[in-house]
Amino acid sequence: MNCRNLTFFVLAILASYGLLLVTLVLFLGIFDPAFTLGNLIQAASTLGAGLLVAKYVQKENQIQFNQKQLLVSQLQVMSEKLIEFHGFKSGGPLVEIAAALKQLAMRAGAISAAADELGFNASIKNRISFTEELSELRRIATQTESLKKMEAVVDECPAVVRDGILVLASERASQLESHLEKMQIKVFKAQIAVNAS
Amino acid sequence: MKIKVATDFAAAPGPRAIVEGKNSGELFRTEVLFPKIVQALNTNDKLEVDLDGTAGYGTSFLEESFGGLIRENGLNLTQIRSVLKLISRDEPDLLDEISEYMTEAQEEASRK
Numbered sequence A: 001m002n003c004r005n006l007t008f009f010v011l012a013i014l015a016s017y018g019l020l021l022v023t024l025v026l027f028l029g030i031f032d033p034a035f036t037l038g039n040l041i042q043a044a045s046t047l048g049a050g051l052l053v054a055k056y057v058q059k060e061n062q063i064q065f066n067q068k069q070l071l072v073s074q075l076q077v078m079s080e081k082l083i084e085f086h087g088f089k090s091g092g093p094l095v096e097i098a099a100a101l102k103q104l105a106m107r108a109g110a111i112s113a114a115a116d117e118l119g120f121n122a123s124i125k126n127r128i129s130f131t132e133e134l135s136e137l138r139r140i141a142t143q144t145e146s147l148k149k150m151e152a153v154v155d156e157c158p159a160v161v162r163d164g165i166l167v168l169a170s171e172r173a174s175q176l177e178s179h180l181e182k183m184q185i186k187v188f189k190a191q192i193a194v195n196a197s
Numbered sequence B: 001m002k003i004k005v006a007t008d009f010a011a012a013p014g015p016r017a018i019v020e021g022k023n024s025g026e027l028f029r030t031e032v033l034f035p036k037i038v039q040a041l042n043t044n045d046k047l048e049v050d051l052d053g054t055a056g057y058g059t060s061f062l063e064e065s066f067g068g069l070i071r072e073n074g075l076n077l078t079q080i081r082s083v084l085k086l087i088s089r090d091e092p093d094l095l096d097e098i099s100e101y102m103t104e105a106q107e108e109a110s111r112k
Helices: A003-031 A037-088 A094-117 A122-127 A131-142 A147-152 A170-196 B005-009 B025-043 B059-071 B077-083 B093-111
Strands: A091-093 A159-162 A165-168 B002-004 B047-050 B084-087
Touching (some): A003 A037, A037 A091, A037 A094, A037 A131, A091 A094, A094 A131, A094 A165, A094 B093, A131 A170, A131 B093, B002 B005, B002 B025, B025 B047, B025 B077, B059 B077, B059 B093, B084 B093
Parallel strands (some): B002 B047
Antiparallel strands (some): A091 A165
């Protein structure tokens, strides 16, 4: 039970206590000659205050739930874009690959910015940061040998481009698939962490 | 001085080398970036390179463009850093990646 839930629980008890008090006062008031209007007002105030605060905390909980849902849905979009990226596992038009990488990077940036604005803690922010993974993905998916190395070892290149079409050698293609899988697992774990926070 | 890659070079940057396809990093470096860097060095001016607004960049385009200034054009990292200012609001992490490519190129050049 987290702090917010505990507060909600305590306030719910207070409201119940207020309700009980009002009932008792009304019940005893019928028989007790010492029953005053002051007793009734006091009991009603306790009940009112408890209900108001409980309502406020409930609203706060709803806002926090919505914020989590928002972040989880953005992470889901990221996961779908990673699945789409599998289409480039053996290569493809370099411009399209670069565009897909940019979309992923912009989505990741938007997720991090949203987490900042919504006040998520450092642990969550760390879990939803994909800076290193995206940098590595860009390298695996698009790095070709430098001009000098290209001339020397053209037959052994892990990635070659001809007329703007990138072709990945099988080793690099496997590396790409494995890295995409790793990223999808990280997205999944991030979704769980956001939900549990 | 300013270069906006999307309008001054290409909206869809391509591969590393000219022989690999159009809008390559090699072409960008030789035709656009290097001449402007030299001009900035000669006039003690700053050169702003705005990377935003393109379809996206592959590693090799960026490495060839910026690392190539050291490896192919013989500039050194200190010279480049004294005049070059990179802008990337769309993908801020590109700035660190480019810095890494230039540092690696400088280390490789220093070993030779």
